[in-house]
Amino acid sequence: MTSSALPHPDPAALARDPRALADLLLAISNEAAARPADVRVVHAPGRVNLIGEHTDYNLGFVLPVAIDLGIAIALVPTADRRVELTLAATGETLGFNLDDLGPKRGAWIDYVAATAWALAERGLQTQGFRGVLASDLPQGSGLSSSAALELCSSLALSGGELPATDRMTLAQTAQRAENGYVGVNCGLMDQFASSLGRPGHALLLDCRSLEHRAIPMADPDLALVACHSGSPRKLETSAYNERRSQCEAAAAAILGGEPGEASLRDVTAAMLEEARPRLDPVVAARAEHIVHENGRVLAAVAAFEAGDLAEVGRLFGASHASMRDLFEISSPELDALVEIASGVDGVIGARLTGAGFGGCTINLVRRSAVPALREAVMRDYPARTGLAPRVLEVAASAGARRVL
Numbered sequence: 001m002t003s004s005a006l007p008h009p010d011p012a013a014l015a016r017d018p019r020a021l022a023d024l025l026l027a028i029s030n031e032a033a034a035r036p037a038d039v040r041v042v043h044a045p046g047r048v049n050l051i052g053e054h055t056d057y058n059l060g061f062v063l064p065v066a067i068d069l070g071i072a073i074a075l076v077p078t079a080d081r082r083v084e085l086t087l088a089a090t091g092e093t094l095g096f097n098l099d100d101l102g103p104k105r106g107a108w109i110d111y112v113a114a115t116a117w118a119l120a121e122r123g124l125q126t127q128g129f130r131g132v133l134a135s136d137l138p139q140g141s142g143l144s145s146s147a148a149l150e151l152c153s154s155l156a157l158s159g160g161e162l163p164a165t166d167r168m169t170l171a172q173t174a175q176r177a178e179n180g181y182v183g184v185n186c187g188l189m190d191q192f193a194s195s196l197g198r199p200g201h202a203l204l205l206d207c208r209s210l211e212h213r214a215i216p217m218a219d220p221d222l223a224l225v226a227c228h229s230g231s232p233r234k235l236e237t238s239a240y241n242e243r244r245s246q247c248e249a250a251a252a253a254i255l256g257g258e259p260g261e262a263s264l265r266d267v268t269a270a271m272l273e274e275a276r277p278r279l280d281p282v283v284a285a286r287a288e289h290i291v292h293e294n295g296r297v298l299a300a301v302a303a304f305e306a307g308d309l310a311e312v313g314r315l316f317g318a319s320h321a322s323m324r325d326l327f328e329i330s331s332p333e334l335d336a337l338v339e340i341a342s343g344v345d346g347v348i349g350a351r352l353t354g355a356g357f358g359g360c361t362i363n364l365v366r367r368s369a370v371p372a373l374r375e376a377v378m379r380d381y382p383a384r385t386g387l388a389p390r391v392l393e394v395a396a397s398a399g400a401r402r403v404l
């Protein structure tokens with residue numbers, strides 16, 4: 001696929017305009033041009049997590065929100081078992097054969113191949129396609145572009161429809177793709193949010209039982225604002241894996257068994273204090289974050305449901321402090337964003353969101369205070385860090401779906 005239509009000057013706008021994305025595919029793909037009635041567009045959202053960080057792989061609680069930024073693919077299904085996907089942003093086309101995925105490429109197409117691999121492993125049908133991808137979701141920024149790419153791919157690989165399974169199984173299949181093929185040992189939260197997102201709601205997930213509940217975020221006076229630190233994530237994968245093994249070591253030391261068998265989900269604050277003298281101090285600090293963070297998620301849900309926003313704000317603050325001081329996944333840049341936001345009247349709560357080590361903060365803000373927050377961040381953050389921030393107002397949105 002080659003065309004003067006690529007690279008596209010405004011891929012973010014294309015991600016929000018299914019008709020325009022379909023037209024781009026018609027312009028660049030002979031297969032699509034030959035069968036215009038078979039062109040479909042699928043979309044999957046990114047997410048912010050309101051509270052509950054690194055609790056998912058400890059089988060605890062998380063409270064993500066699928067957002068109105070995401071990834072869209074226009075595609076025409078084909079019968080040739082071949083996938084070819086073009087990035088609207090760069091014009092780059094990569095592909096693979098569904099019956100012989102070949103080695104990992106070390107590139108973005110690995111996420112698509114991973115999804116094909118995981119769908120097949122689950123016994124779900126896959127189909128080839130020609131497609132073009134557009135995104136308005138920042139990559140590698142803690143807003144879960146990888147999960148959005150997996151969920152979007154799972155529909156593209158299924159002829160543009162939801163695969164023939166339920167949305168939780170679909171989320172687990174996408175997580176399996178990232179764990180088992182891409183090689184990132186993530187928990188279920190990101191794929192869960194991108195699959196099961198609901199407009200106007202946050203999603204409480206119990207990562208052990210997989211029970212989940214939609215929490216209304218309907219107050220028209222409230223806004224969600226993600227602030228992007230603009231800082232590259234350093235040592236993220238190795239630090240993430242180190243946190244995971246420290247959590248497993250803590251659970252094994254407190255509950256017995258081999259690392260990986262027991263989970264911090266079963267450790268109470270009292271059990272942690274009783275065991276603390278036997279624990280490595282760093283391991284104990286990691287466990288302290290997880291044990292109390294689980295409590296904060298449930299407390300935040302109760303506070304949202306009671307309309308007690310002051311308590312939600314306090315819990316956001318306590319969560320950020322715990323990530324900074326105990327779990328040590330914050331950065332000077334993320335701390336600066338939280339401090340700047342906390343000084344703005346009408347900001348209810350601010351904390352880092354996602355795996356940490358860079359990326360974004362999430363801010364719960366009175367709608368009338370969004371301009372003041374934007375102004376404070378744009379003025380004070382570059383002065384403090386030398387970096388350019390991005391302020392993104394986001395809204396709770398639907399999970400992966402066909403949009404055309």
Ligand code: ADP
Nearest residue numbers: 107108135139140141142143144145146147149
């Ligand atoms: P996050 O999920 O927080 O955004 P990850 O490192 O998990 O960060 O995933 C980012 C990766 O996902 C990118 O390196 C790229 O391979 C892939 N990706 C995400 N969005 C896009 C996109 N719009 N175009 C191509 N690849 C993308």
Ligand code: MG
Nearest residue numbers: 144145146147
């Ligand atoms: Mg990711």
